[in-house]
Amino acid sequence: MNILVIGTGYVGTTTALVFAELGWNVTGLDTDAQKIQQLEKGVLYFYEPGLEELLKKHLSSGQIRFTTNKEKAIQDHEIIFICVGTPSRPDGSADMRYVKQVAEDIGQTMNGYKLVITKSTVPVGTQEQVTLWIQAAQKGSYPFDVASNPEFLREGKALTDALNPDRVIIGSNSKKAANLLQTLYQSAKCPVVVTTPRTAELIKYASNAFLATKISYMNELARLCDQLGVNIKEVANGIGLDPRIGPSFLHAGIGYGGSCFPKDVSALILAAKQNNIELSILEKVVYVNQTQHLYLLEKARERLKSFANKKIAVLGLAFKPDTDDIREAPALRIIESLLKEQANVYVYDPVAKLPADLHYGSVTASNELEEAVKDADAVFLCTEWPIFRNVDWAKMKSIMNQPNMFDGRNVLDSREMNSNGYFYHGIGYE
Missing domain, CATH: 3.40.50.720 (NAD(P)-binding Rossmann-like Domain)
Known part of the structure; x- marks a missing residue:
């Protein structure tokens, strides 16, 4: 055929x-x-x-x-x-x-x-x-x-x-x-x-909405973990061993993005409203996702007092690794918030680029990670690219102005970063 x-x-x-x-x-x-x-x-x-x-x-x-x-x-x-x-x-x-x-x-x-x-x-x-x-x-x-x-x-x-x-x-x-x-x-x-066709169409939306729900649940739970002194990674491991739950999509971070989850969850909520049904759980899923990046920004603000005139490095633009897709990427929300507070933002991603039509003004796109990090007052790690795990962070500390690391994907080892002299904060007591 x-x-x-x-x-x-x-x-x-x-x-x-x-x-x-x-x-x-x-x-x-x-x-x-x-x-x-x-x-x-x-x-x-x-x-x-x-x-x-x-x-x-x-x-x-x-x-x-x-x-x-x-x-x-x-x-x-x-x-x-x-x-x-x-x-x-x-x-x-x-x-x-x-x-x-x-x-x-x-x-x-x-x-x-x-x-x-x-x-x-x-x-x-x-x-x-x-x-x-x-x-x-x-x-x-x-x-x-x-x-x-x-x-x-x-x-x-x-x-x-x-x-x-x-x-x-x-x-x-x-x-x-x-x-x-x-x-x-x-x-x-x-x-x-x-x-039936209708069932097949709903299966697609329902699948993505359920996965988005798992993500937002863990992200919201991570905020509680910070307050209780509990490591969200250990919580995720413990509950993921339950076969009824499974280990996937239990990694806390700064939210989901891309071309599917945000679009599909919104479309399903709207379809429900058009049929006089309220999907209140999914509405909360969207709210958590839209505010999760603010949680990490607040932790950074507490540390730096102000972002104004500070050099901030943002590592990772894509909404996830192994793609150049920046649609609805949490990194973009981080960048927008930093610019509103007059930060000098330098970004680096091994594949994804900021398109010219986004008009992010004073953002500097770096060709090398070292260029973005040099003289930085803080680093926001926004995409879990494997190369970020393999960086010599002890060496990077020597070229930074202030060794502050805000890990939005819980990529790095908190104990190792702290032993290297960093102030390190992840999502959920890292």
Whole structure:
């Protein structure tokens, strides 16, 4: 079977490359000609370990190709994945304009049976809406099915997750569509759950919201640990040994970010309100996440008295390691707060960069960690990149103005930092 993936962003490119790796012939379609040109040259325009190598491999093998010709692409493929963006609107709802445009393009262009699969994260009821959009745009009477197949990719681990999924969710009211999708995933060594489209759509939102809840719970608990003189890492280890809880997403820090959790939690809360249901736990999850960085800033403020005219180094911009994604990154909230208090901010991240359109004024982007730390009055560690664990912090102390370390990810060993002469504060009695 030949597969068309519409939208060559993070999810679309990963999806296309993984299906190519599984042996299917894949075409990636996008309206962004520059993006397509880069992919055709074997250049991945975002950072994700392992993907660029896979891109070059399958360009060479002929398993994958890219195009901007939507009419030909849609007509030449029976199986079509929708992988376009669904960004948040100001009210928290998902912006569905790109999904609608793709659905209309399919309806106007289709020349025979099509299986249209929504992989983008979308509100419950989208499968029904996509069906209506395609029907309204059709110029002929061609049969089609619309199914839901949400992705569960972790940025930084997308290739591993896609090749070794922990589950495959298929939402379809059509036995034919479900069977075709099961054929695509026939090599998957994991449970394949076939359910209704609405259930599949909600599973995606509910999964991310639950993980976000675990994070905010531990972050709020870490504040109590500080007051009680209890180490949050030991608490996390102790409760994570309970198989009903598990050890993942129990690491306290300065909050979650990225393109999924903030957007998906907000969309689920809004969907509940539109149906006269209050998700008060999730509302608190969002509140904790939005204020968690302020907790660490307050600890730093107590130590420094004032940030004004102080040099502050911020290490890590990406919301997590192994990605260059800075969307909703807690580091940005830290930087904004420091600038409001007239600090001189120097930032360093091994991969992620501050885009020019963010206009952070006096922020200095450092090419080397030492440049950011030199003469600093304090360091905020905001992303748990492995290289930060391996820094010779005893040496770094000698070039700092004041050896103050505020570890927003509990990356470093508090006892070692203290023995090296640092004032060290993590999240939750470090």
